[in-house]
Amino acid sequence: MRGLALLLLVFAVPALADPMRSELRMTLYHEVGHAVFDQLELPVYGVEETAADAFALALALRLHSEAEMTQIVTDTTERYRAEAATELFDNWAQYMPSGQRLARAICLFYGGKPVQRGDLARALGMPPDEAERCRSDAADMDAAWAPVLDDLAPAPGVRADSLRLGRGSHRLGALSRDIKRVNRRIALPRPVPVEVEDCGEPNAFYYGEAERIVICTELLDVLGGDAH
Numbered sequence: 174m175r176g177l178a179l180l181l182l183v184f185a186v187p188a189l190a191d192p193m194r195s196e197l198r199m200t201l202y203h204e205v206g207h208a209v210f211d212q213l214e215l216p217v218y219g220v221e222e223t224a225a226d227a228f229a230l231a232l233a234l235r236l237h238s239e240a241e242m243t244q245i246v247t248d249t250t251e252r253y254r255a256e257a258a259t260e261l262f263d264n265w266a267q268y269m270p271s272g273q274r275l276a277r278a279i280c281l282f283y284g285g286k287p288v289q290r291g292d293l294a295r296a297l298g299m300p301p302d303e304a305e306r307c308r309s310d311a312a313d314m315d316a317a318w319a320p321v322l323d324d325l326a327p328a329p330g331v332r333a334d335s336l337r338l339g340r341g342s343h344r345l346g347a348l349s350r351d352i353k354r355v356n357r358r359i360a361l362p363r364p365v366p367v368e369v370e371d372c373g374e375p376n377a378f379y380y381g382e383a384e385r386i387v388i389c390t391e392l393l394d395v396l397g398g399d400a401h
């Protein structure tokens with residue numbers, strides 16, 4: 174599906190299919206999480222990658238409508254399942270295995286609005302026995318992140334200069350609109366460029382010393398190749 178193709182052709186940038194945009198949105202918000210931990214010097218209890226995943230979801234829930242969130246969770250489920258099928262377990266990895274990261278996201282998404290999201294969560298594989306724990310964990314996540322996100326809110330009517338489109342960002346296509354959304358919602362102490370460059374792997378990074386986010390060209394290539 175290339176629903177944005179017409180619009181994007183006008184700007185001569187690659188078309189972004191929706192599943193690709195969903196993945197990139199959550200990737201961007203995860204990296205923003207690292208930037209927030211770094212710039213606010215927040216203590217991170219537990220593994221930072223897991224905390225960044227939780228931050229990404231908490232931010233997404235404040236940026237997107239219920240319909241958009243349904244799309245994002247559904248799209249990322251498909252992709253994470255595909256990744257999990259071929260993934261080798263690594264005891265030393267900083268990330269939870271893809272299948273577990275996905276389950277955690279579905280669990281926390283469900284737990285925030287159990288009545289509205291129950292059917293979708295069950296359709297995406299959440300076992301009924303997990304429902305109560307997910308509701309409790311979602312409340313804990315919100316209690317942890319709500320004060321941080323509230324403190325980061327820009328003054329009314331002000332769009333912050335938190336994320337800047339940097340080198341190669343013309344390749345991000347529609348994600349640039351999500352970057353503007355982030356700037357309306359959070360004001361980082363210092364601006365962070367979002368750049369696109371070769372990394373040698375399909376990934377994304379936040380570099381603390383330079384305070385910049387990099388989306389790897391290999392990730393765009395992989396997602397562009399997979400997204401239809």
Ligand SMILES: [Zn+2]
Nearest residue numbers: 203207222225
């Ligand atoms: Zn990370």
